Amino acid sequence: MEPVKKHLTAVLRVGLGALFLYAGVIKIITPAAFAGSIANYQVLPYAGNYLVAAILPWVEVICGALLVTGWRARSAAALVACMNAFFIVLLFSTVVRGLDIDCGCFKQGGEKTTAWTAIFRDTMLLVAAVFVYRRGTK
Template identity: 65%
Template structure:
């Protein structure tokens, strides 16, 4: 069975939405631990880490849900692309500064994900978000 362009676009949109939904649930389930992951980046002041940990998971949840259901897909894809670009910049900053941290992307604790692995994964997600944005109806 051959997938058409439209079916491939829908499949990619739903997959991207699933990734963002999963990431949002993982972070929202324990915002205090996620705030610790944010603090490891050494970018925000103490209170800023908690603000980021309180807000980012909900943005990811909303983006993921909108992408999955296909409502406001373009807006959700644009926001997903923006978030992913920010994540890439923050991850790259840890490499430049010589910080050896776990990205805190999907799970808190457990096996560590290197910054380079996370950057590569985020570049794939960014490509999917841009593709979804371009192929979604305005």
Template identity: 50%
Template sequence: MNKFKSIFYHLCRLLLGGVFLYAGVVKVMDPVGFAGEIANYQILPYRLNFLVAATLPFVEMLAGSLLMLNYKVRPASLVIGGLNLVFIVALSSLLIRGLDIDCGCFRPGAHSSATTALWRDVGFMVLAVVTFVGNKRRGT
């Protein structure tokens, strides 16, 4: 049973790390396009869209890399959990306001509806919690 738990924990860690590393890499190439996708949410003022577009992919890449390297797993999963929470709030606000836009989650222009993205982020949140708690139990 312990072996099963260990495999499950490592799978969650690698999957979550891989997804966030990928999400960061595909966005880092086109910060202006990503700023436009953030602007579609109509939450932030004009200039802040660019600041978020310039920095968020790097946070995703660093936290994702740390998870994959099995180093600083708890703080990295906490950061990813925090990001997911922000994404969930932003996507919920889209649904409440009835805005139909691309979520801007991965590659610019790859259309995902807000509902799909919301459920996906809930799944990532579960992975983040499993990774966080699993790492604590392992004491690494």
């Protein structure tokens, strides 16, 4: 059973890393559109939206690269888990406040992703990140 867990961990680690690399690069390419997506959540002041739009994609890219390469993967998985937990709370707040917005997770201005779909996806990513974190030193 141990070799199966080892391979599953590697697949989840690389898959999670590739997904975060992709998401980060897409946001880096269109920072103003991503800032607009952040503004739709209505939680930050104007300048804060642009600050997060300038920083968050690079954090995603760095975490993604660390996960793909396996270097400091456990730390990257912990940060990815924290980010996804925060994203889930933020998305849930939009549901509670009655906001009907696109999550802004990937392509800006593309097909709209509902908050519940994004919450489900982020929950699965959180589970994967926790699994990679827990298995990272074994």
